[in-house]
Amino acid sequence: xxxxxxxxxxxxxxxxxxxxxxxxxxxxxxxxxxxxxxxxxxxxxxxxxxxxxxxxxxxxxxxxxxxxxxxxxxxxxxxxxxxxxxxxxxxxxxxxxxxxxxxxxxxxxxxxxxxxxxxxxxxxxxxxxxxxxxxxxxxxxxxxxxxxxxxxxxxxxxxxxxxxxxxxxxxxxxxxxxxxxxxxxxxxxxxxxxxxxxxxxxxxxxxxxxxxxxxxxxxxxxxxxxxxxxxxxxxxxxxxxxxxxxxxxxxxxxxxxxxxxxxxxxxxxxxxxxxxxxxxxxxxxxxxxxxxxxxxxxxxxx
Ligand SMILES: C[S@@+](CC[C@H](N)C(=O)[O-])C[C@H]1O[C@@H](n2cnc3c(N)ncnc32)[C@H](O)[C@@H]1O
Numbered sequence: 590x591x592x593x594x595x596x597x598x599x600x601x602x603x604x605x606x607x608x609x610x611x612x613x614x615x616x617x618x619x620x621x622x623x624x625x626x627x628x629x630x631x632x633x634x635x636x637x638x639x640x641x642x643x644x645x646x647x648x649x650x651x652x653x654x655x656x657x658x659x660x661x662x663x664x665x666x667x668x669x670x671x672x673x674x675x676x677x678x679x680x681x682x683x684x685x686x687x688x689x690x691x692x693x694x695x696x697x698x699x700x701x702x703x704x705x706x707x708x709x710x711x712x713x714x715x716x717x718x719x720x721x722x723x724x725x726x727x728x729x730x731x732x733x734x735x736x737x738x739x740x741x742x743x744x745x746x747x748x749x750x751x752x753x754x755x756x757x758x759x760x761x762x763x764x765x766x767x768x769x770x771x772x773x774x775x776x777x778x779x780x781x782x783x784x785x786x787x788x789x790x791x792x793x794x795x796x797x798x799x800x801x802x803x804x805x806x807x808x809x810x811x812x813x814x815x816x817x818x819x820x821x822x823x824x825x826x827x828x829x830x831x832x833x834x835x836x837x838x839x840x841x842x843x844x845x846x847x848x849x850x851x852x853x854x855x856x857x858x859x860x861x862x863x864x865x866x867x868x869x870x871x872x873x874x875x876x877x878x879x880x881x882x883x884x885x886x887x888x889x890x891x
Contacts, residue, residue, distance in 0.1 A: 652695070652719060655726025664733070665725035668741035675750045677710045680737060685710045686757035686791075691743040691777060692716070692764055696724025698866045702760075703728065703736035709757060711736040714743035744782055751789045758795045759786045763868035766802040778809045780816040787817050790886040797826055799865070799881040801872045806880035819890050823882035829863050 655661065672679040677687045686709045693699050693713035703711045713736070715721035721740035728736050739746065764777045778798060786796050800806050810823050864870035872879050 652723055654719075655722060655729065659726055659729050661722065661725045661729055664728040664737050665722060666737060666739050668739065668746065671739065671746075671750065673750065674752055675712060675746065676752060676755055680712060681710045681735065683710070685735065687712060687755065688758040688760065689714070689743075689747075689751070689756050689789075690760040690762075691747070692761060693724045693738060694720050694763075695867050696720075696727045696738065697864065697870070698760060698762060699724060699736050699738070700727045700731060700733065701865075703733040704731060707735055709735065713738045714741060714746060715739070716742050743777065744785075747782065747785045747789065751785070753788055754791050756789045756794055757791055758797065759790065760797045762797070762799045762866040763801065763872075764798075764805070766800070766805050776805070776809075778805075778812075780812060783813055783817045783820075787820060787886060792886060792888045794886045796820070796884040796886075797881075798883070799826065799869065799879055801868070801877050801879050803878075803880065806882075810882065813884065819886075820884040821887065821890055823884055826881040826883040828869070828879070828881060829865055 675687075677683055677685050680687075688702070688706075688709055688711050690699050690702075690711065690713045693715045696713060696715075699711050699713040702709075711733075713721075713724055715724060715738060718740045721738045725738040728738065761778060765775075767773050767775045783796075790796065798806075798809060800809075813820055813823070864873065869879060871877075
């Protein structure tokens with residue numbers, strides 16, 4: 590989570606040789622510059638991205654602890670307290686479709702999604718205990734009986750505790766980029782985790798991956814095509830808009846959205862329509878492009 594000072598906007602050096610008008614000083618994307626060669630698959634998805642001009646640094650606000658009067662018993666588990674197999678049955682005592690979010694951060698997505706889709710269950714796994722606790726506090730505050738957070742490393746849990754063909758969706762939003770070459774092997778999207786995600790999804794299940802780091806985006810989709818071709822081609826995933834939101838039917842003006850985004854408030858309802866996660870909200874506020882794709886498992890491709 591700690592990227593202050595590394596600033597996501599600092600992706601310029603990664604893209605210095607890009608032909609799409611990537612300016613390493615301002616990291617500004619200019620889609621009006623014609624490419625000098627046919628676009629790669631990754632670059633063609635670029636056209637689906639929200640292309641605005643990023644700033645080089647995003648400050649972080651202090652994380653509020655959940656109120657001590659709020660019980661987290663139903664919404665926070667540590668890995669030692671988990672059943673051997675993580676399923677809707679073992680975690681929620683029902684058979685609703687289960688969605689997994691890896692790296693939930695402050696929990697805006699899991700909380701909002703659990704509220705919008707009460708017919709599904711949501712499991713968030715967050716390695717940073719204080720963020721897992723914060724996200725659990727959000728779920729407890731909103732009385733979500735279909736969502737819980739696990740404080741732990743998602744990778745071994747995915748590998749050992751999630752049964753085959755059991756997840757309706759896997760969500761990974763704005764994973765830590767691990768900028769340095771020698772650290773890239775720590776990325777949460779890697780050949781082994783993608784193979785596990787494929788294995789764990791039900792037929793027709795979806796894997797959502799959003800990032801604001803172009804190099805991560807490109808290398809991930811190239812790696813998935815090479816290592817997990819059964820996933821088929823990536824599909825552009827749509828950002829939330831006021832128009833498509835099932836929650837807020839009322840018009841939300843841009844200035845109202847930005848006003849809300851500047852407060853790191855407990856996501857008032859007006860913020861729900863346009864942001865899926867906190868990092869998505871920050872990217873929009875700072876006009877940083879976001880690359881959004883999903884994959885679908887179709888076992889007839891196997
Ligand atoms: C950049 S933050 C994004 C948070 C959130 N998804 C969002 O978009 O606002 C990435 C999060 O992934 C968490 N994370 C990194 N590696 C993880 C792992 N192996 N298992 C679970 N969480 C992980 C980090 O602690 C961090 O909270």
